[in-house]
Each structure stands twice: as structure tokens, then as C-alpha cells.
Amino acid sequence: MTFLSLKNVTKAYGSVPALRGVDLSVAAGEIHALMGENGAGKSTLIKILAGVVAPDTAEISTEGRRVEIGSPRRAHRLGFRFIHQEFNVVPALSVAENIFMGRRYPMRGGMFVDWRKLNEAARETLEKLGISHINPAQALGSLSLGDQMLVRISSAFIGEEGGPARLYVLDEPTAALTRSESERLFTVLRELRANGASVLYVSHRLDEVMDICDMATVMRDGRSVDTGRIADITHDDLVALMIGRRVEEAYPPAQAVPRDETVLSARDIPIRDGQPISLDVHAGEVLGIAGIANAGQRNLLRTIFGDLPSAKPMMLGGKSYRPRSPADAWRAGIGYIPRERRSEGLIVSRPIFENTTLPHLASQSRWRTMLRPRREKQLAEAQGRLVRLKASSANQRVRELSGGNQQKVVFAKALAGKPRLLLLDEPTRGVDVGAKFDIYSIIRDMTAQGMAVILVSSDLPELLGMADRIAVMRDGAIADIVPAAGLTEDRLLNLTYGRVAGN
Amino acid sequence: MLTLLRRYGTLIGFAAILLFFWISLPETFMTARNWLNISQQMSMLIVVAAGMTIVMVMGDFDLSVGSMASLAGIVAAVLLTLDYPIWVAISLALLLGLAGGAINGALIAYVGILPFVATLATLTMLSGAAFVVSGGKTISGRAIPEEFGNFARGGIPLGEWGGVAVSLPNLTVVALVVVVLVWVLLEQTTFGRRLYAIGGNIEAAHLSGVAVRKLKLIAFALTGGTAALAGIMYASRVASANPTQGSGLMLNAIAAVFLGSTLSEHGEPRLLYTILGVLVLGVLDNGLTQLSVDSYIRQILVGGIIILAVSTSSLTKGLRSR
Numbered sequence: 001m002t003f004l005s006l007k008n009v010t011k012a013y014g015s016v017p018a019l020r021g022v023d024l025s026v027a028a029g030e031i032h033a034l035m036g037e038n039g040a041g042k043s044t045l046i047k048i049l050a051g052v053v054a055p056d057t058a059e060i061s062t063e064g065r066r067v068e069i070g071s072p073r074r075a076h077r078l079g080f081r082f083i084h085q086e087f088n089v090v091p092a093l094s095v096a097e098n099i100f101m102g103r104r105y106p107m108r109g110g111m112f113v114d115w116r117k118l119n120e121a122a123r124e125t126l127e128k129l130g131i132s133h134i135n136p137a138q139a140l141g142s143l144s145l146g147d148q149m150l151v152r153i154s155s156a157f158i159g160e161e162g163g164p165a166r167l168y169v170l171d172e173p174t175a176a177l178t179r180s181e182s183e184r185l186f187t188v189l190r191e192l193r194a195n196g197a198s199v200l201y202v203s204h205r206l207d208e209v210m211d212i213c214d215m216a217t218v219m220r221d222g223r224s225v226d227t228g229r230i231a232d233i234t235h236d237d238l239v240a241l242m243i244g245r246r247v248e249e250a251y252p253p254a255q256a257v258p259r260d261e262t263v264l265s266a267r268d269i270p271i272r273d274g275q276p277i278s279l280d281v282h283a284g285e286v287l288g289i290a291g292i293a294n295a296g297q298r299n300l301l302r303t304i305f306g307d308l309p310s311a312k313p314m315m316l317g318g319k320s321y322r323p324r325s326p327a328d329a330w331r332a333g334i335g336y337i338p339r340e341r342r343s344e345g346l347i348v349s350r351p352i353f354e355n356t357t358l359p360h361l362a363s364q365s366r367w368r369t370m371l372r373p374r375r376e377k378q379l380a381e382a383q384g385r386l387v388r389l390k391a392s393s394a395n396q397r398v399r400e401l402s403g404g405n406q407q408k409v410v411f412a413k414a415l416a417g418k419p420r421l422l423l424l425d426e427p428t429r430g431v432d433v434g435a436k437f438d439i440y441s442i443i444r445d446m447t448a449q450g451m452a453v454i455l456v457s458s459d460l461p462e463l464l465g466m467a468d469r470i471a472v473m474r475d476g477a478i479a480d481i482v483p484a485a486g487l488t489e490d491r492l493l494n495l496t497y498g499r500v501a502g503n
Numbered sequence: 504m505l506t507l508l509r510r511y512g513t514l515i516g517f518a519a520i521l522l523f524f525w526i527s528l529p530e531t532f533m534t535a536r537n538w539l540n541i542s543q544q545m546s547m548l549i550v551v552a553a554g555m556t557i558v559m560v561m562g563d564f565d566l567s568v569g570s571m572a573s574l575a576g577i578v579a580a581v582l583l584t585l586d587y588p589i590w591v592a593i594s595l596a597l598l599l600g601l602a603g604g605a606i607n608g609a610l611i612a613y614v615g616i617l618p619f620v621a622t623l624a625t626l627t628m629l630s631g632a633a634f635v636v637s638g639g640k641t642i643s644g645r646a647i648p649e650e651f652g653n654f655a656r657g658g659i660p661l662g663e664w665g666g667v668a669v670s671l672p673n674l675t676v677v678a679l680v681v682v683v684l685v686w687v688l689l690e691q692t693t694f695g696r697r698l699y700a701i702g703g704n705i706e707a708a709h710l711s712g713v714a715v716r717k718l719k720l721i722a723f724a725l726t727g728g729t730a731a732l733a734g735i736m737y738a739s740r741v742a743s744a745n746p747t748q749g750s751g752l753m754l755n756a757i758a759a760v761f762l763g764s765t766l767s768e769h770g771e772p773r774l775l776y777t778i779l780g781v782l783v784l785g786v787l788d789n790g791l792t793q794l795s796v797d798s799y800i801r802q803i804l805v806g807g808i809i810i811l812a813v814s815t816s817s818l819t820k821g822l823r824s825r
Contacts, residue, residue, distance in 0.1 A: 307710065325712070325714065326709060327714055329712075330711075330712040331712075336710065338707075338710055343704070343706060344710055345707055345710070346707055347700050347703035347704040347707050347708065348703070348704070349703045349704075349769060349771070350699065350700065354699075354700070358700055358708070358712070359711045361696060361697070362693060365693050368693070369693055369694070370691055370692060370693075371691055371695075371696060413711070
């Protein structure tokens, strides 16, 4: 039985159409995937469902009755619940307070919050997700990002005032979750489905979608292009539908073998919150770094990049290297793609060319001081072509670009100084399939020219597809370094959890 | 239409104000003499607002510029009464401004105090220091050499206008020089570009190799320097110094930057727009004074206009993003 039906939804922002005609139908007791590249219109559609954005035209009905959504309040009353990419939380408040935010707190004597009852209710909510390791009285900000997301998710599952929840809309819920955390979420989603609720699930992770969803609707350029049963469609078909052409291989083949020449050599370098680390990266090599969340990957990269102090010098290109700041690292020929592109990688209010040249500004300027914008724009345009950036001009503000193209600007910036070592922290997170392939191709091109790459990723197929060797981090130490060839996903996963020995 | 209002609302308002004064004061308002007069009256504010723009580009601000101007004026005047040469008095007062600004910068960038708190504290200290150094009195009279006061009264002759000799006031020339220097600094150098990067996203700027702390310190030092210069200009103009004479500068400078940023395409502080903001304030002040509007009423009007300009810009922005 159809719970939610949308017909001919259109929406334009000014003269720019975001939705040109979307049909979507979600049955009760179904997990329905909404797929499409960044910019296909998924977010706009979800905002319309949430009552935040008003459509230009739309026929929306629930259980066969025509409805107008109009406001977030109305959406809530219709039984719609939303879990967004960006979470609205207050880090200084406790887990329980965040879960029950916007809802009535249990009271005592009509005046005082019954904290014990509140914490108890929060504990029960969390347990529904199989979460027992989070203390409801703890400040939310003290939790890991993954745990914070779990708390956020759990708060959407509370049965409550204003009618029962009928449809859960999840937008990239697993972006910050580890595999086991994601698994727990999936268990809950299956439970909800068994109870007759509908789930609209947005994710770039195809494996997840293939695993837990029943149906999929694919959007492209503001239209719904196809709807079908997941069981009837292959991974490759889905990708082809999303990007409108077939992609032969998920990972472009390596063009050359790594050379013997060592680019970076670290020996017993102490890492904050971790143990001393030794590793070598060679010219033309991709060294993958695997590990569960917070196993020390980020601090390792930040130490090499000079953002965290290094107690001992490393060797870079045969010379002693001990950076005291990111500026030192850029100067020494290291490029860095940080994990959070909007908060760490980009200045979205500034033009593409200013972002591209920022680390290399002195070398682009006269007497290292006076700006030469024309030259900067030429460099930015050349770099933009290299990374297959789609933008109207080098003057365009980064804010106006899609997620995949924003990430390409981060690459353009890192590569503009022709680095000999590139540090990548989750370079394809939240990036659509087409842009992902472009990014992998860029990495291949760069290694073919002799650049060394360190790739931190929680996406195991990505590590297996791109890396030559994989260093497995556990508890702030490198536990194993193994060749990627012949390694399976299962074995790599077991290594990250320390269930088997390397070699 | 809305975009037009957001982008040009302040300009349209400015044009309306000009028209109003032109009609109300047909004899005196649109004359070269009056405009040169406005430029002189505004020269101190232009210098402070230019300095304020430097830190506001980074998303910070400096509340201490007014009391820094007062203290610098006092220090210059006291040194003159002690028979130091004029160039020594001016240099030391300027150095004091740079040093005071650098202290602001150090507190904000290296100690990590919020700009509001840090510069509020230095505002209080500098203002107290101005009273201590001056003994709470206005320093004036014969102890201050005539050349010092004559500088502000002088100018570059421009010829005759309607039978009256007009000249470009020296203080206006100083303000123009400061504007050119700050404009080059902010718009044409790597320093300015990096400040804008810090203002856009401080973490991304840091990870892109921008030496955030060092640049903040330098930026605040420069702002302190411009405040001191304005204080010296004021002392020269009235050939005296009192410990509160810079007090109106800070709010007006911040107001000018805000007014100006409503004009810039992306709502960020840009120097030339700041100068337009100063001009709006200056014209209002000049016109209302000529119409003999009470100075307290003037304050109310100026505050209202700032609210109007900034809210037009932010309301129309909100509508557009819907």
C-alpha cells in the first residue's frame, strides 16, 4: 500500500530550475532509496517534504488523500521525521537533553525537570538502537562524531506527541559512522520497516543501498528518471542511471608501478594520543591508511603536515623535515586534502581562484607581495582543467558549486604547487559517483608523474581499489603494513579490528 | 528588484539625502568650499575607519581606537610642551599606537581572548592612561608650537571658486594618503588577500599555510597606528589635546564599515565602500548642522539610518535565499 505519493513536483530558484518534474511513491513498510548525484535535486525534494521549501507545483498525497505540507509543523503532524546531514545539536548540553530537545521534558511538581526520568527515557531510546556505551548524562560534545550522529538519529525514533511517525527521511546518515555503528542503524531501520513505517533513504554509498533498501528512485538533473526494485537492478545499472552514462570501472587502473625512491620516511615519530610511528612512502605510490574511526589516522596526517608538532625530524626527499606549521609543509612540497571540505578545506565565500592559489600566493606574486590576479586566474584555470572542475569561471564563488566540484577545488589547490607528497583524508566523502571517478583518475595521473600519496579512508573498497600498500592503524599505532594486491575486504576489515595477524 | 535594493539601497538613500540637503540649503550645500570642509571634518574618521576595515576584514573589530586616538593626541601634546621637536612627538605617538594595537593583537591572536573583551579592556586602560598623562586637563596654549596647529589649518591652494579662494586641506591630504596605502594593502597585496581568507574561514586559512596569528597581530597594530594618527590630526586641528576628544570615533568607524559593507557585492568590508560609509555620515552631520538640527536629534537620525541600511540589506538577502 502506498503511503506517500508525489507527482510532478517542480521548483525553481529564481530562473534556475532545481526540480523539473519528480514523481515518487513510497509504500508503507518499505525502505526506499533516493539516489542521484549532487545537484540532482534530492536536497530540494527533501526540503519540500520537510515543509521548509514550498514547491512551485506538486501533487502530494499520503494514504491516498491530497495534502499540503506548507510548514515543518504540518510535516511533523503528517508523521514525517527527518535526519539531516548537518545535525542540529547543542554540544554543551547532555545527550539526554539533546535527544528530547523540542519535546516536553518529564517534570516533577510541575516546575522542576525530573532529570532522572529524562536520563532514563534517553537510555531507553538509545537502547532501541542497541547503544549501551553512551551515558545520557554526558555532554554531547564530548562524544565522537559517530556517537553524536547516533544520538541525533535516535532522537528521531522517539514515539511522541503529535501523531505517530510514519515516514523517516534519512539524508546521508552514515557519513560519519563506522561500519558497526552503521550496522546498528540498519537493524533499527529493518525493525521500523517490519512495524509498517516507511523509510526514504538518501546515500552515496551504493553498497549500503543495495544491502538495506527495497526500492530505489533515481534522480538526475531535477527529474526522477527511474524507479525500480533493488533486487532487479545491478550496481552498475544504478550508477549508469545516476550519471547518465556507463562507467566501466569504479577505479581507474594504475598507469605505472611505484619507484624505489623514498619520498617521506618517518622513524618512531611520536603522534599525539598515539604511539610512535614509522613509515615510508615511495614516489608513485599510494599508501592507504585503514582503521576504525579515531584510530589515529587524523593525527598522523596532521603531524606530517605540521599542524601538530613533531618531536623528531622526518626525512622528505632525502632532506631532514620537521614542520612547525602547515605553511612549512606547503613550502616543503606537501599538499593536504582535509577531511571536512567546508570547514577545513575551503573558503566558500571567496572565488575559486583565491582558494586555489592561497597556499602558493607568495610564488604567484611580484616580490612575493604584490598580487597578480591575472596570473592567479590562469593558474586556477589550468588546475581546474586538470581536476575536471565544472564552473562558470575562476571568479565564481566556491559556495555556488556542488559538493563534488567543491572537492575538486580543494584538489586544485593542493596540486597547484606541484607537491611531491599528497595527504588525503577521506577525499571522496559526500562526493557523487561521477566526481569520485574523476578524483581517482587525478590521483592516478599524479602518481604516474611520481607523486607519493597517503590516502586515509574508511571506505574499504576505495583503499583496495587505489592503494599499493595499506597500513592498518589500531589504537594510535600502525599495527600492520600489507600489500593491497590479493587483499580482500573481509580480511582488511578483520585487520582493522585486530582479529587476525598481518602476513 | 530586490537585488537592486539590497545592492544599491544605501546608495539610493545617500542620493536622496544629498538631494534633500541640496534643496534645503541651495546657497551653501553643493559648493566646493562646503565639500572641502566636509572632507576636512571627516579626515580623522576616514583614517580610523580605514584602520578599522583592516581588522573587520578578518571578522574582528577594535573598540579601543577612540581612546587610542585620545591618548596619542595627549602624548604628542605633552611631548610638545616638553619642547621635543614636532617630528619626535608625532613619531613617538604613532609608535605608541602601533604598540598598543600590537598588544590588542597579541591578546587576541596568542592569548586567545575575544576581540570584544580584549579591546574593551584596552579601551578602558588607554582612556585611563590619557587622563593620567594629561592630569585630566586639556593641554593647550603657548606651550604647543604654532607650526603644529598651522598644519591642520593649511592646505594646497586649488584656485578660486565663485570669487573665493579654496584649498585642499592638509588633513584631507593625509586622509587620502592613508586611504591609498590601506587600499593597496588590502586589495593588492598577499597580506590583504590572506586577511580576507582569515575572515572567510580561519581554520581553512590556517591549513592553507596562512600564518593566522602573526597576521592578526600585524593587522591590529596597523589599526592602532591609524587610531594614533587620527588623534594627532585632531590635536593639530584644535591645537590642543584633551583626554576624551577621540571618544566618538570608534562607533562611527564601525558604523561606516557596516554601512559600506551593505554596498559590496558579497556583503564583506571593502575599503572604498567604507569611505562611502564615512561620507554618508559626514554629509549627514554637515547638512544637519547647517539646518541647525540639535546634535542629540542628529545622533538619533544617524543611528536610525544605520539600522535602515543594514536591515534593508539583510532582509532582502534573507528573502533571496528562500
